[in-house]
Amino acid sequence: MPELPEVEITRRHLEPVVRGARVGEVAVRRARALRLQPHPGDFAVRLQGRRVLALTRQGKYLLGDLGDGLTWVTHLGMSGRMSLAGREEPEAPHTAVVVSLEAGPQVRFVDPRTFGHTAVLTADELAAAGPARLGPDALDALPRSPVLVARLAGRRAPIKPLLLDQRLLAGLGNIYADEVLHRARVRPDRPAGSLNREEVAALRRAVRPVLEASLRRGGTSLADLAYLLPDGRAGGYLERLAVYGRAGEPCRRCGGAVERMVLRGRSAYFCSGCQR
């Protein structure tokens, strides 16, 4: 959390504001946010005065193209968000970085739990950083079913942790992996290699509808409201979640009680009535 839908919504809100805008002052309030910048001093130097040519997304990363081979890379971590705010607006608690746009608002990176990070990287630095290790994007580049069958063949690991592995598929996290598995009627603890072709195809078919349904509602803001849209509104997908966070509540498909198990140290929510 935030996962692909929340990062994509953030991108869609920021993109029209930052694209073509020139960066003015850059203020770093918390140095830890720059821990993946090889030389932290480079961050402001490389960003100031640049125009953001495009803002794209890969998995859970936001990528701002600054030209000359420089990329502004941001990962929101567990609780980060980007907000757009006027200079006169007070900064939210846990504001880590403030990027002022000339003739525009400020882009503020707010991160209470400090697992997020931001950096401006050269092409060589980017090639050694997290985005270079990502598999295909779950929304924009979902592999065809035979490719997934081959990737899962022989794997004894449970399917849910594999869906969280960003090298297999980039963008899913704990919430949407549970939701996709429920839609596909596959239990989270099934050894990945035990899924037959039909089940892998069902899993693949479930990915985009789940992500797109969340996108339409602005993503999922949990009770902690760590994730908010850049304009400060909460995402509305929480009330539509089929299983995530709903242990003991009725499955929206069969009415049976949603169950919780722990897989590799993380919660997994599922319905034993309709997931096999």
Ligand SMILES: [Zn+2]
């Ligand atoms: Zn059910």
